[in-house]
Amino acid sequence: MSDTLQSFDPTLYEIIEGERSRQLSTINLIASENYVSPVVREAMSSVLTHKYAEGYPGKRYYAGCSEVDKVESMARDRCKKLFNAEHANVQPHAGSQANMAVYAAVLEPGDTIMGMSLREGGHLTHGHGVNFSGRFFKSAPYAVDPDTGLIDYQEVERLANQHRPKMIIAGASAYSRTIDFERFAKIAHSVDAFLLADIAHIAGLVATGLHPTPVGHADLVTSTTHKTLRGPRGAFALSSPELAQALDRGVIPGTQGGPFLHAIAAKAVCFELAMQPKFHTYQKNVISNAQELSRAMTERGYNVVTGGTDNHMFIIDLRAQDITGRAAAILLEKAGIVVSASCIPFDPAKPWITSGIRFGTPAMTTRGMGLQDMHKIAEFVDQAIKAGKDEAALATIKKAVDLFCNKFPLFVY
Numbered sequence: 001m002s003d004t005l006q007s008f009d010p011t012l013y014e015i016i017e018g019e020r021s022r023q024l025s026t027i028n029l030i031a032s033e034n035y036v037s038p039v040v041r042e043a044m045s046s047v048l049t050h051k052y053a054e055g056y057p058g059k060r061y062y063a064g065c066s067e068v069d070k071v072e073s074m075a076r077d078r079c080k081k082l083f084n085a086e087h088a089n090v091q092p093h094a095g096s097q098a099n100m101a102v103y104a105a106v107l108e109p110g111d112t113i114m115g116m117s118l119r120e121g122g123h124l125t126h127g128h129g130v131n132f133s134g135r136f137f138k139s140a141p142y143a144v145d146p147d148t149g150l151i152d153y154q155e156v157e158r159l160a161n162q163h164r165p166k167m168i169i170a171g172a173s174a175y176s177r178t179i180d181f182e183r184f185a186k187i188a189h190s191v192d193a194f195l196l197a198d199i200a201h202i203a204g205l206v207a208t209g210l211h212p213t214p215v216g217h218a219d220l221v222t223s224t225t226h227k228t229l230r231g232p233r234g235a236f237a238l239s240s241p242e243l244a245q246a247l248d249r250g251v252i253p254g255t256q257g258g259p260f261l262h263a264i265a266a267k268a269v270c271f272e273l274a275m276q277p278k279f280h281t282y283q284k285n286v287i288s289n290a291q292e293l294s295r296a297m298t299e300r301g302y303n304v305v306t307g308g309t310d311n312h313m314f315i316i317d318l319r320a321q322d323i324t325g326r327a328a329a330i331l332l333e334k335a336g337i338v339v340s341a342s343c344i345p346f347d348p349a350k351p352w353i354t355s356g357i358r359f360g361t362p363a364m365t366t367r368g369m370g371l372q373d374m375h376k377i378a379e380f381v382d383q384a385i386k387a388g389k390d391e392a393a394l395a396t397i398k399k400a401v402d403l404f405c406n407k408f409p410l411f412v413y
């Protein structure tokens with residue numbers, strides 16, 4: 001048996017190295033991606049991956065959990081401190097699993113849930129028909145205002161009164177404006193529904209006070225740790241003390257088996273990093289970069305949904321450019337710019353095709369990019385979209401993007 005991955009499995013090693021150089025040489029505007037600190041990766045690849053520990057600290061189904069109990073307790077305490085929450089569960093493997101656990105905690109199959117529809121910016125797990133959330137529960141989605149692209153709270157209230165859901169979900173994958181969790185809580189509680197705040201995208205902003213927190217308003221909060229929070233791929237859930245037991249049972253035995261202790265250790269590191277002043281500065285820069293990039297795109301004639309952003313992302317409506325979101329994502333990748341195709345509100349195109357693209361700045365801000373760099377990125381994007389099917393022009397832009405990216409290492413702190 002060889003010592004290193006490189007000597008034991010050179011083909012796989014080469015692929016991983018290829019991915020490293022792809023990440024280094026491309027402008028990554030995917031709003032849900034980020035680059036983690038080396039200390040997060042160190043915890044992630046530790047011996048903790050060996051340990052089975054079904055249950056919770058102090059009450060495990062397996063022996064030998066003394067050390068991992070400390071790890072999970074640490075992660076839980078830091079998570080509670082970071083979000084000023086009374087109870088945290090740090091075991092959910094990913095955002096979808098955190099949502100599933102919450103549903104298992106407080107809902108029965110067949111109950112009605114009310115989340116933002118996928119097309120208008122919600123997530124699959126908020127009640128979409130192809131997902132467990134739309135198959136096991138009745139879904140009564142809300143949209144956004146067709147003129148402004150903003151959440152219409154009066155309409156949410158009207159729908160809540162009409163459908164009497166057992167749970168309302170506030171949170172989105174593609175929404176660039178501040179979410180009024182307090183207002184959502186009032187609506188939910190007026191119809192005796194639970195409010196789940198899914199802060200998967202904005203967790204870093206919430207942790208640093210740059211987006212109002214749902215804690216204290218929502219009954220349950222879920223989040224990923226790998227987007228703006230800049231931690232390992234994973235998730236967590238928060239609740240009031242009254243719902244703590246139900247939440248924990250929703251995770252295990254409700255929906256998961258053994259926890260990933262290596263990931264939980266990496267979450268503990270991520271929570272600690274997020275409490276440092278530098279992380280606050282980082283989140284501020286993420287927002288100012290998103291606002292600058294949105295302005296720079298608007299100046300070049302692009303239509304930004306809602307006219308701008310309050311957070312780390314925004315959506316561009318490409319109908320005026322006469323190109324679909326899917327086609328734009330493909331040609332931008334040829335130019336070294338990685339984005340996700342995204343529905344625009346009331347999108348006439350199919351969800352796979354889309355009329356928009358979503359831009360986010362968490363990853364490029366981690367690499368140390370600032371306001372001037374956002375103008376450079378806007379210029380590259382505009383050039384690539386105008387180049388269209390001109391492969392030679394796209395290859396020339398790719399070379400310039402390569403040179404530009406060379407100046408920025410993957411993680412700057």
Ligand SMILES: Cc1ncc(COP(=O)(O)O)c(C=O)c1O
Pocket residue numbers: 032094095096097122123125171172173198199200201224234235
């Ligand atoms: C709002 C929201 N919730 C949940 C999730 C699911 O997270 P995961 O991909 O980790 O399952 C996402 C992922 O994009 C999301 O945007």
